[in-house]
Amino acid sequence: MALLQDLIQQIDDPILRERILQETDKLIEQKKFGLVFEEHLPECTPLYSMPIRVGSKVALKTGYVSDIYTVLRIDGDNTICDRRETHEQKTFRLDEIVVVAEFGEPIYPTLTPIDAVENAPDSDLWHTLIEADNYHALQLLEYLYAGKVDCIYIDPPYNTGAKDWKYNNDYVDGNDQYRHSKWLSMMEKRLRLAKKLLNPTDSVLIATIDEKEYLHLGCLLEEIFKEAKIQMISAMTNKKGSTRPGQFSRAGEYFFYVFMGNHTIEQVNDNMLLSNDEDDESEQTITIWNSLLRRGTAALRSDRPNLFYPIYVDKETHKILYVGDSLALEENRNNIPWPSTLPSSAVICWPLRKNNVEGRWQVGQDTLRKRMAEHRVKAGQFNATTQQCSIVMLKDKQMEQIENGLLEILGTDDSGAYVVAQKTGDFDSVQNPRTIWVRDRHDASVYGSTMLRNIIGGQKFTFPKSLYAVHDCINFSLKSKTHALILDFFSGSGTTLHAVNLLNAEDGGHRRCIMVTNNEVSADEATALTAQGYQPGDEEWEKLGIARYVNWPRTVCSIEGHDINGNPLSGNYFGSDIPMSDGFKANAAFFKLSFLDKTSVALGKQFAELLPVLWMKGRAIGKCPVLNTEELPPMLLLPENKMAVLIDETFYSEFDNEIRKYSEIQTIFIVTDSETAYREMIRNYDGKDCYQLYRDYLDNFRINTGR
Structure with a gap:
């Protein structure tokens, strides 16, 4: 309707x-009964890379993308266009309009390289970020990975009406009798494609949502994934709560798990399920060690002056040498005398917060000295930026866990502190995660917004997920699947790839992540850019979009271990001894979804443009190859990518001889118009993935339309 x-x-x-x-x-x-919603006009997508020709369907770059015109004539820099609905003729400049594709039309997508980050040259693992409308990206991914994805994690727009980003977080149509229709229509199209990507025998889809749409999303998932098992998790994601006038403050969200086939949740150690101490929002050396620096409320020196005192540490051995006495509030910390007995490698550690604001320790010096004697305090690595060492301790809660058998003491380190680990081999301490999660590390304010701001600066993206909430979501499903393929097609600020890299760093995994996000700018920035004369597609406009302004910078910085200004990231990842400044042994490629001309593809004139697609279909192994010559070679052998392409079928004998030299090649593409010849050529390639070009590509996007 x-x-x-x-x-x-x-x-x-x-x-x-x-x-x-x-x-x-x-x-x-x-x-109406049940989940009945109104279908809408199919979505249209602007194709900025497509040339404008007579007969092209176009829309104004700054107008409504479904207000479609047909180009009747091109006169220099001007076009005469016919409006579809009224047949009114109008004249537009070429730079004012863009070619559009309507839902259901055959499209022929490819990937145009934008950038890459390589921090593991010896690894063949490459993640990918695709800048695109996610519906067309999903169509491409269906061609590449139908039935091969192990996990889809998505954080779709919550339909709150917010316009911080134009990521269409406002799917309410004033004409809808049922206010959720447009949002549901948008989600249904994408979830039906997502289902085709998932491994039907063993995979999981994870979708996060809040109370605005969780009921409707749940019903939609039940309708689309009839054969799956579905559970909903309640999680606290904002301890302070998001204030809503006259209503309860929202402190949590919901995570839907859709289990395909035989997929099950991994069992975890029991203390992974415990809530962290409310005072502890710090980065820790390992899960059970808590920062001595007071966080949260009453955390300044002026709040508890007697808890402001120096701790002297040997920066080379990390041993705590001496605990000084507290300073009176009026005393300047820079004027206290230096103990003459300390070695030259000693440094002084103060309870300093960000920007050198004077904070305070959690316990007094006498209590700290007592805990040192009990092997409950130690110093972390020396931070060259702050010129200090972090100080951590075992709280009473951890001592109780030692007594209860959840933790065990393995000995002491060189500084005299306990070496403590989660106890293993105890059946009672291992169980399935519960359906209610209350973990400090899932706080989106601290480990989402603050973390992102520390990496790329400014408030460039509102409400990013906590890194550790996404990490746990994936870990509970893929802990033992160390070579899993993970997809996020609402990737926003790039948290999912960050979480996958952290999970790989923790267990040596080889999990691969594909992210998809559009490159929309915020509503305010769109207004300002328009006032300056810029339009979508202009470089000044595009560089402020989500993909290029937030997601990719975060990806590069987190992999290389520095912030946007090149300064090393400080601290360790929560719950591990992995320094953020180490980055990750990972590689990632950044592409923009583009579109090709069907006839040119069929004639073999766009092979170079298609090469990134072939690379991804070959499982994105090694660095994406680039063809730097206009003249096509008769064959392309890429053992580092474990793939090969026969471009000229008359060279099959030579190609076959070369293939036999490289046992590592697992994906083979054959360019031929003859089905019979193709079958004959691949007869000796049992166990390898073989594809016929360009028929395989063209038929896929011609047939799979109008869905």
């Missing part, structure tokens, strides 16, 4: 439009 209403809105005659709307309202004044 909403499709009809969308069409009615395009009627220029206001009296006729109102009359027809009144009649359609009568038709829909009937009670």
